[in-house]
Amino acid sequence: MAAHQYDVIVIGGGSTGENVADRAVKGGLSVVLVEAERVGGECSYWACIPSKALLRPLQALADARAVAGARAATTGTLDVAAILARRDAFAAHWDDTGQAAWLEEHRIELVRGHGRLAGERRVAVTDKNGARTELIARHAVAVCTGSHAAIPPIPGLAEAHTWTSREATSAEHAPRRLAILGGGAVGCEMATAWSQLGSEALTIIQRGPRLIPGYEPFAGDALREAFERRAVTVLTGTTARSVERDRDGAVRLSLQSGRTIIADEVLVAAGREPRTDDLGLETVGLKTGSWLEVDDSMRVPAVPGGWLYAAGDVNHRTLLTHMGKYQARVCGDTIAARATGRLENGGSVPWTPYTATADHCAVPQVIFTEPEVAAVGLTEEQARARGMAVRAVDYDIGCVSGAALYADGYTGRARIVVDEARGVIVGMTMVGPAVGELIHAATIAVVGEVPASRL
Amino acid sequence: MAAHQYDVIVIGGGSTGENVADRAVKGGLSVVLVEAERVGGECSYWACIPSKALLRPLQALADARAVAGARAATTGTLDVAAILARRDAFAAHWDDTGQAAWLEEHRIELVRGHGRLAGERRVAVTDKNGARTELIARHAVAVCTGSHAAIPPIPGLAEAHTWTSREATSAEHAPRRLAILGGGAVGCEMATAWSQLGSEALTIIQRGPRLIPGYEPFAGDALREAFERRAVTVLTGTTARSVERDRDGAVRLSLQSGRTIIADEVLVAAGREPRTDDLGLETVGLKTGSWLEVDDSMRVPAVPGGWLYAAGDVNHRTLLTHMGKYQARVCGDTIAARATGRLENGGSVPWTPYTATADHCAVPQVIFTEPEVAAVGLTEEQARARGMAVRAVDYDIGCVSGAALYADGYTGRARIVVDEARGVIVGMTMVGPAVGELIHAATIAVVGEVPASRL
Numbered sequence: 001m002a003a004h005q006y007d008v009i010v011i012g013g014g015s016t017g018e019n020v021a022d023r024a025v026k027g028g029l030s031v032v033l034v035e036a037e038r039v040g041g042e043c044s045y046w047a048c049i050p051s052k053a054l055l056r057p058l059q060a061l062a063d064a065r066a067v068a069g070a071r072a073a074t075t076g077t078l079d080v081a082a083i084l085a086r087r088d089a090f091a092a093h094w095d096d097t098g099q100a101a102w103l104e105e106h107r108i109e110l111v112r113g114h115g116r117l118a119g120e121r122r123v124a125v126t127d128k129n130g131a132r133t134e135l136i137a138r139h140a141v142a143v144c145t146g147s148h149a150a151i152p153p154i155p156g157l158a159e160a161h162t163w164t165s166r167e168a169t170s171a172e173h174a175p176r177r178l179a180i181l182g183g184g185a186v187g188c189e190m191a192t193a194w195s196q197l198g199s200e201a202l203t204i205i206q207r208g209p210r211l212i213p214g215y216e217p218f219a220g221d222a223l224r225e226a227f228e229r230r231a232v233t234v235l236t237g238t239t240a241r242s243v244e245r246d247r248d249g250a251v252r253l254s255l256q257s258g259r260t261i262i263a264d265e266v267l268v269a270a271g272r273e274p275r276t277d278d279l280g281l282e283t284v285g286l287k288t289g290s291w292l293e294v295d296d297s298m299r300v301p302a303v304p305g306g307w308l309y310a311a312g313d314v315n316h317r318t319l320l321t322h323m324g325k326y327q328a329r330v331c332g333d334t335i336a337a338r339a340t341g342r343l344e345n346g347g348s349v350p351w352t353p354y355t356a357t358a359d360h361c362a363v364p365q366v367i368f369t370e371p372e373v374a375a376v377g378l379t380e381e382q383a384r385a386r387g388m389a390v391r392a393v394d395y396d397i398g399c400v401s402g403a404a405l406y407a408d409g410y411t412g413r414a415r416i417v418v419d420e421a422r423g424v425i426v427g428m429t430m431v432g433p434a435v436g437e438l439i440h441a442a443t444i445a446v447v448g449e450v451p452a453s454r455l
Numbered sequence: 456m457a458a459h460q461y462d463v464i465v466i467g468g469g470s471t472g473e474n475v476a477d478r479a480v481k482g483g484l485s486v487v488l489v490e491a492e493r494v495g496g497e498c499s500y501w502a503c504i505p506s507k508a509l510l511r512p513l514q515a516l517a518d519a520r521a522v523a524g525a526r527a528a529t530t531g532t533l534d535v536a537a538i539l540a541r542r543d544a545f546a547a548h549w550d551d552t553g554q555a556a557w558l559e560e561h562r563i564e565l566v567r568g569h570g571r572l573a574g575e576r577r578v579a580v581t582d583k584n585g586a587r588t589e590l591i592a593r594h595a596v597a598v599c600t601g602s603h604a605a606i607p608p609i610p611g612l613a614e615a616h617t618w619t620s621r622e623a624t625s626a627e628h629a630p631r632r633l634a635i636l637g638g639g640a641v642g643c644e645m646a647t648a649w650s651q652l653g654s655e656a657l658t659i660i661q662r663g664p665r666l667i668p669g670y671e672p673f674a675g676d677a678l679r680e681a682f683e684r685r686a687v688t689v690l691t692g693t694t695a696r697s698v699e700r701d702r703d704g705a706v707r708l709s710l711q712s713g714r715t716i717i718a719d720e721v722l723v724a725a726g727r728e729p730r731t732d733d734l735g736l737e738t739v740g741l742k743t744g745s746w747l748e749v750d751d752s753m754r755v756p757a758v759p760g761g762w763l764y765a766a767g768d769v770n771h772r773t774l775l776t777h778m779g780k781y782q783a784r785v786c787g788d789t790i791a792a793r794a795t796g797r798l799e800n801g802g803s804v805p806w807t808p809y810t811a812t813a814d815h816c817a818v819p820q821v822i823f824t825e826p827e828v829a830a831v832g833l834t835e836e837q838a839r840a841r842g843m844a845v846r847a848v849d850y851d852i853g854c855v856s857g858a859a860l861y862a863d864g865y866t867g868r869a870r871i872v873v874d875e876a877r878g879v880i881v882g883m884t885m886v887g888p889a890v891g892e893l894i895h896a897a898t899i900a901v902v903g904e905v906p907a908s909r910l
Contacts, residue, residue, distance in 0.1 A: 049860070052857075052860045053860055056522055056860050056861060057522045057523065057524035057525035058525070060518045060519040060521070060522045060525045061519050061525040061528050061529075063515045063518060063519065064515040064516050064518065064519035064525075064529065066515070067511055067512045067515045067541075068512065068534070068537045068538070068540070068541045069512035069533055069534045069535070069537040069538030069541055070512035070513070070515045070516040070519075070533065070538075071534075071537075072531055072532070072533060072534030072537060073516050073529050073530075073531040073532055073533050073534070074516075074519065074528050074529050074531060075528075075530055075531035076527055076528040076529060076530035076531070077527070077528055078524055078525065078527060078528050079523070079524045079526075079527030079528070080524070082523045082524040082526075082527055083523070083524030083525075085523070086522075086523045086524055086863075090859075090860065402507075404545075405504070405507045405508055405511050405545065406511060408541075434892070437889070437892030437893070438892070
């Protein structure tokens with residue numbers, strides 16, 4: 001069977017792969033995209049979109065209930081069925097017809113099946129019936145396969161048919177008792193959602209000392225306090241020693257602390273692993289199951305010839321959809337520029353279209369909990385660890401009259417981290433209702449290195 | 456009677472005057488503040504604060520009703536009495552005890568009464584009993600008297616006991632029929648409020664061809680459409696020829712178009728006039744009732760000796776509370792720096808604490824209507840009028856999935872004005888639910904002159 005030739009092969013049709021392909025096509029190249037599941041990927045069906053669709057109605061109602069006068073109109077109860085139906089619509093009922101049509105409109109060829117690298121610039125695709133297609137790339141192969149939930153090596157966990165972020169965002173009803181292993185962003189957002197959508201007993205089990213590690217400590221403390229006020233149990237400094245699903249369907253988690261938690265479902269939200277365990281990495285000299293290390297143009301330097309790229313979660317730079325799209329634009333533009341000789345094979349220059357500079361300095365993140373957490377740049381601890389002489393300035397957001405107007409009894413807090421030597425803001429973290437809306441401003445200040453005096 | 460001496464006299468204790476005084480005290484000077492009405496001024500009692508207090512519950516409820524699932528919980532009706540009571544609380548029940556205490560804490564002396572200039576560095580204060588106090592400033596007098604509603608010379612209007620922004624923000628109940636003369640920000644915000652707080656028949660009468668002149672035309676068009684959808688009548692290209700209040704209390708407005716509007720109250724929202732009509736300007740060679748023209752350090756150059764300053768609305772640079780506070784910081788710091796010899800009497804340098812540079816380039820403004828309007832920098836037309844070669848880029852905000860998640864059927868529009876020569880954004884206007892939250896980001900991009908490529 002003859003191999004099909006394209007300028008570029010993209011493996012993985014999530015938002016990152018779609019954008020790499022789109023940019024490469026716009027750069028004048030022929031592109032084939034290989035997708036094993038649904039075009040649109042994790043974000044569209046099992047992450048950002050359905051998650052925000054679950055959370056937005058809760059937030060909107062909470063906002064109305066926070067203001068006297070509006071509160072009086074909120075005498076009814078949430079329509080959980082309507083929220084789930086709205087979520088289903090945003091997830092396109094898990095049907096990727098629309099996204100496949102988008103590919104066609106953008107002149108990106110779609111090959112459905114599982115793509116595996118098969119040596120230099122070659123990809124072998126196996127479709128669901130076992131039929132194989134051989135693809136050859138004239139210029140580049142871009143791996144955009146993303147990540148999947150990591151399942152920690154806890155005895156019984158893998159066999160207990162637990163939830164991951166996929167089931168947590170697509171479930172059709174709330175488990176009465178839900179245990180969440182992991183108190184990061186995913187765990188906290190899903191606790192926020194399901195505690196209001198019907199779960200009566202909800203427990204977050206966090207191995208570390210605090211929720212949302214990697215953020216300023218006061219943010220994790222504020223979330224814990226808010227969860228506990230809403231009768232969500234937060235257990236820190238412990239994890240499951242063993243897990244077992246009983247015959248009646250209940251899951252028993254024996255914790256290191258000695259406590260036992262019984263739940264109807266367990267959400268495992270304990271980090272991500274690269275989706276590279278069946279990708280043929282060994283055929284190009286890489287290690288199966290590893291993250292793919294890239295340079296700032298998204299190229300994998302470990303592979304000779306400079307033809308292999310990796311963008312999005314799979315390169316482990318920042319596991320966030322919007323940053324994957326950003327890397328995708330850099331990756332697709334770079335491939336096109338190199339293929340057409342517009343870009344030398346060499347060094348990339350910060351802040352040009354061919355360099356993902358922003359990865360290094362200012363990644364805005366919002367956790368859609370109640371209260372929200374929004375952060376950009378470095379925490380105080382991270383900045384000090386990089387040797388910066390920083391000053392942390394804390395604000396009580398509730399003291400600002402705009403906050404009190406927004407919601408009665410508004411409480412919120414912000415920390416700005418200032419690099420004293422350069423007089424610029426290198427990081428900001430905010431906790432409080434609707435702070436996610438403010439992070440764009442902070443991001444531009446950090447990215448733009450706008451002097452603190454001008455702000 | 457001996458005159459009392461201070462380093463600085465501030466006339467007018469609104470937010471601008473308070474901030475001038477505070478900065479001057481922090482700079483080591485003695486300061487007296489003269490206030491004829493309430494310390495805190497227009498913003499605290501009859502503008503921003505009560506206005507936003509009226510509007511926020513309406514917005515919060517509208518947001519909840521815009522999302523399926525949350526909408527189901529909003530079966531009740533607004534509690535108008537609770538909204539008005541909340542507004543009263545935010546306006547401190549029109550009692551300035553708290554603000555007067557703030558002055559004392561900040562070592563600012565308060566003299567209650569009407570202050571009038573009485574020659575060079577002299578101010579005469581007449582209290583409500585007619586008693587006079589003479590004040591002498593060693594260094595500077597800062598006029599921060601603000602503005603009041605302009606009453607257009609329409610026959611009968613002045614005699615008809617109409618509302619201005621003061622009555623519109625502090626009214627205790629909704630007039631059944633409300634006519635609004637003027638379709639700028641104040642008129643549109645108050646129409647948004649009272650149409651939902653009980654007014655059954657609401658008419659906006661706008662002399663120009665479009666609501667909110669000075670903004671991008673699409674913004675005014677979007678507001679008009681939204682008002683008409685909610686049965687608010689919008690009449691453009693006309694104004695009242697005469698106004699008369701009947702014996703039964705109803706007001707009859709005869710329009711130039713020939714139409715007659717009968718209303719229970721008329722809100723005159725047709726611009727502002729300087730509060731300088733009884734300020735003794737003639738004693739220092741200025742014209743009574745005029746705006747006070749200032750340089751970038753807030754000094755009035757027309758008055759010899761360099762001792763007279765004017766900050767806030769009264770200098771007519773930008774009639775917005777937050778810009779008044781910004782000018783106040785510049786003004787107070789400059790007075791202190793000049794008094795202590797830290798600053799030469801001469802030229803000010805852009806973006807230093809002694810120069811109100813931001814006035815010229817990027818004033819963020821939000822109109823809290825439904826939909827909201829947010830703008831910063833220049834409109835396309837304004838930029839062209841300044842001779843810039845600009846490109847306007849329009850976006851349909853409703854196409855962004857975040858917008859659809861925010862509210863079902865979200866519609867919104869944004870225009871970015873790019874100066875092609877310099878590659879920077881010089882203006883942005885947005886219309887849609889919650890766009891006010893996004894304007895901070897746009898402002899920092901415009902102020903920071905962050906290159907469009909980096910964004």
